Amino acid sequence: MLGRILAVSATCVLLLCTLDAQPGPLQLWVTSANDAKYYQSMVDLYRRSGHPKFQAEVHAYGHAEMPDKLAVAIKTGVNAPDVVHLDEIFFSLYLSGEVPFVDLTSRVRAAGLDKKIVPQRIHLFEYGGRVYGLPQSLSGIVLYYRDDLFSEAKITPAQIDTWDKFRTVGRTVHASSGRSLLSLDWSYFEILLRQRGFDIFDNAGNPTLDSPVAVETLEWLVAIAKERVGLVPDRATIFEPTFFASDVANNETMAVIGADWYGLDMIQNFAPSLKGRWRAMPLPVWTDPVSKGRAATSSFAGEGLLVYKGSQRVDDAWGLIRFVIENQEANVQRYLHGNSLTAYQPAWSDPRLHRPEPYFGGQRVAELLMKLAPQAPTVYASPHKAHLVSLWREKYWSAVIRGSIAPRTALSEMQAELKRGM
Amino acid sequence: MRPASIPTIFSARAPSPNRVPTGLLLPFVLCAASFWLFPVIDGFLLSLQSNTLYGPSHYVGLEHYRALLKDPRFLLALTNTIVYAALTVAVVVPLALAMALLMRRCFPPASPVVRFCLLLPGVTPPLVLALLFVLVFSGRYGLLNSLTGFLGAPPVDWIQDPRAIKISLVMQATWRWAGFIALCLLSALEGIPREYYDIARAEGASPLAAFRLITLPLLRRVLLFATVVLILDAFVLFSGAYVLLGGSGGTSDAGLLLITYMYQTAFRYGRFASAAAMAYVCVPLLIALIAPILIGVSSGRRT
Numbered sequence: 001m002l003g004r005i006l007a008v009s010a011t012c013v014l015l016l017c018t019l020d021a022q023p024g025p026l027q028l029w030v031t032s033a034n035d036a037k038y039y040q041s042m043v044d045l046y047r048r049s050g051h052p053k054f055q056a057e058v059h060a061y062g063h064a065e066m067p068d069k070l071a072v073a074i075k076t077g078v079n080a081p082d083v084v085h086l087d088e089i090f091f092s093l094y095l096s097g098e099v100p101f102v103d104l105t106s107r108v109r110a111a112g113l114d115k116k117i118v119p120q121r122i123h124l125f126e127y128g129g130r131v132y133g134l135p136q137s138l139s140g141i142v143l144y145y146r147d148d149l150f151s152e153a154k155i156t157p158a159q160i161d162t163w164d165k166f167r168t169v170g171r172t173v174h175a176s177s178g179r180s181l182l183s184l185d186w187s188y189f190e191i192l193l194r195q196r197g198f199d200i201f202d203n204a205g206n207p208t209l210d211s212p213v214a215v216e217t218l219e220w221l222v223a224i225a226k227e228r229v230g231l232v233p234d235r236a237t238i239f240e241p242t243f244f245a246s247d248v249a250n251n252e253t254m255a256v257i258g259a260d261w262y263g264l265d266m267i268q269n270f271a272p273s274l275k276g277r278w279r280a281m282p283l284p285v286w287t288d289p290v291s292k293g294r295a296a297t298s299s300f301a302g303e304g305l306l307v308y309k310g311s312q313r314v315d316d317a318w319g320l321i322r323f324v325i326e327n328q329e330a331n332v333q334r335y336l337h338g339n340s341l342t343a344y345q346p347a348w349s350d351p352r353l354h355r356p357e358p359y360f361g362g363q364r365v366a367e368l369l370m371k372l373a374p375q376a377p378t379v380y381a382s383p384h385k386a387h388l389v390s391l392w393r394e395k396y397w398s399a400v401i402r403g404s405i406a407p408r409t410a411l412s413e414m415q416a417e418l419k420r421g422m
Numbered sequence: 423m424r425p426a427s428i429p430t431i432f433s434a435r436a437p438s439p440n441r442v443p444t445g446l447l448l449p450f451v452l453c454a455a456s457f458w459l460f461p462v463i464d465g466f467l468l469s470l471q472s473n474t475l476y477g478p479s480h481y482v483g484l485e486h487y488r489a490l491l492k493d494p495r496f497l498l499a500l501t502n503t504i505v506y507a508a509l510t511v512a513v514v515v516p517l518a519l520a521m522a523l524l525m526r527r528c529f530p531p532a533s534p535v536v537r538f539c540l541l542l543p544g545v546t547p548p549l550v551l552a553l554l555f556v557l558v559f560s561g562r563y564g565l566l567n568s569l570t571g572f573l574g575a576p577p578v579d580w581i582q583d584p585r586a587i588k589i590s591l592v593m594q595a596t597w598r599w600a601g602f603i604a605l606c607l608l609s610a611l612e613g614i615p616r617e618y619y620d621i622a623r624a625e626g627a628s629p630l631a632a633f634r635l636i637t638l639p640l641l642r643r644v645l646l647f648a649t650v651v652l653i654l655d656a657f658v659l660f661s662g663a664y665v666l667l668g669g670s671g672g673t674s675d676a677g678l679l680l681i682t683y684m685y686q687t688a689f690r691y692g693r694f695a696s697a698a699a700m701a702y703v704c705v706p707l708l709i710a711l712i713a714p715i716l717i718g719v720s721s722g723r724r725t
Contacts, residue, residue, distance in 0.1 A: 070687075071689055071692065071694075094475055096475070097476060234563065234564075240563070250563075266645035387690065393674050394668060394672065394673075395672075395673065397673075398584075398674075399584065
């Protein structure tokens with residue numbers, strides 16, 4: 001009798017262990033409902049593409065809320081996802097100590113992705129020579145402008161192909177119509193600095209805010225704000241829905257600097273009534289002797305796919321990531337559903353990426369972004385990026401652009417605070 | 423007479439009169455221990471560890487507490503919080519008192535409707551209120567600037583201008599709390615016997631003297647309760663500042679409150695242990711602010 005009881009108990013324990021050893025569906029965390037819809041369709045597509053037993057659950061949280069939730073999950077080790085679609089700024093939070101994401105370097109190289117993805121973008125989730133994630137978008141920067149307002153002001157893109165000409169034309173436009181040529185945003189500082197061949201961090205991730213070119217770039221932004229060539233939006237940013245409801249809707253915004261996802265996603269979604277009136281053009285170039293090269297684009301932000309180190313399904317996670325990055329349909333769908341242009345170059349041959357965009361008056365926006373991609377600067381990761389972006393965006397940007405604090409002082413203060421936290 | 427068949431909770435024998443309530447309190451005590459006491463202890467232990475987001479952390483003792491004393495932003499957040507609490511109390515309490523007196527004197531027939539309206543901001547989730555206030559304060563096209571513009575005043579950037587940020591936060595707190603506190607004061611006012619005022623009038627006291635000598639002393643406990651609520655709210659207010667200022671202290675840190683700095687430190691700089699230390703520094707501060715008020719209430723009760 002005792003033997004039977006022991007045998008049954010042992011069987012039950014083994015069964016429970018087996019159940020416990022089988023992980024549930026792969027958990028994927030994203031930051032928006034739009035992304036959740038996309039990734040759910042990718043999971044279905046992956047299942048249909050030879051992985052019928054693959055199971056995954058996609059959870060969408062807010063853009064700022066998901067990183068908070070992820071930080072708690074990683075800190076406590078409870079309920080962390082297998083795969084996370086994370087912004088590069090929040091990725092930097094995890095670079096101070098042991099990185100909680102799987103080192104994908106060998107897998108990326110074995111798959112040849114380091115050559116197929118635009119090379120500059122691979123560094124976005126690379127730190128200490130190790131690649132921890134793959135970027136989802138090119139994040140190429142262009143100047144989005146209102147074609148109707150430009151026509152009204154008799155401006156053509158050729159007239160503003162350098163920042164000097166842009167400033168001169170901007171002064172004339174403001175003098176004649178009271179309008180400002182460019183709506184300003186905190187992101188422009190690093191975008192323009194990168195366009196000039198510099199950055200806010202060096203290759204090792206150390207802040208370089210007090211460099212003369214950084215000070216000069218910020219002073220240039222302040223100067224165009226003073227001349228009213230640049231207009232500070234109501235909430236001092238172009239990333240708020242209120243910007244589209246006020247500045248854009250009231251025809252006060254003539255142009256903005258933005259990444260591919262800004263035009264394809266934000267402008268189209270928040271200003272649908274302006275269909276046909278927007279266009280994209282290369283960024284005006286810097287012609288001064290300090291700026292390196294004559295890049296007509298830059299780079300800013302971007303999200304990528306990373307695998308949590310504590311995941312029990314690293315191979316499954318990598319399988320899904322590789323599929324989403326490499327699969328032609330996955331890349332095309334991401335573009336067609338108005339989100340972003342992939343950084344995976346082999347997908348660029350698809351004719352659907354070369355279609356005329358009705359929202360942009362029939363312009364082939366993806367073609368422009370592809371053409372500019374080789375000029376895009378490399379963005380390096382730094383453990384201090386989240387801290388710096390938070391300080392810059394929330395504490396200093398409005399103060400600097402309103403003239404409450406001098407650009408040099410603001411940059412020195414930020415540099416000092418980052419060093420204090422290092 | 424107590425019937426013999428009343429069921430007992432913990433044993434077949436009739437419990438002693440003190441054991442039943444103690445037993446009934448047990449679920450609450452267990453919940454409080456699980457969801458309050460243990461996290462409090464765990465949070466304190468966290469504040470003594472290194473700022474490690476992943477992997478093993480090590481004991482650093484009081485290092486984070488010492489670092490706070492040298493952190494100018496922490497001191498600024500502390501100053502801002504105290505100023506914000508003081509401004510909120512200074513604006514909300516007199517306003518609520520005036521509203522309560524006005525309601526009692528002028529609008530008795532409309533009282534139920536007015537009371538409901540006053541209660542509404544207090545019962546609306548703070549996050550919803552904060553989202554509404556984003557629309558109220560939002561730049562040139564916000565509701566507030568539209569109203570002030572109608573009166574000929576120039577637009578104020580209520581959220582971005584460092585001179586206006588604290589005022590915006592106080593306005594938001596006023597809208598949320600004034601009605602609820604006015605309602606509390608109205609209830610207390612209605613509890614004051616009319617005879618007191620009749621006697622005062624017969625004795626020749628002016629309305630102002632009656633207010634100073636009868637109304638205020640009898641409202642003292644409710645006024646102190648309101649002060650405590652507003653001080654606590656200033657220290658723990660999160661959703662309002664989070665939505666209004668994007669989880670930051672706003673331009674030049676003009677609206678940096680302790681709670682937002684704690685949030686920033688934990689979630690924007692990845693320093694959970696430092697944020698925990700900040701939270702524990704607030705405990706003696708809050709005790710120092712609130713204890714005199716509570717002692718005042720109890721001494722008032724004795725007298």
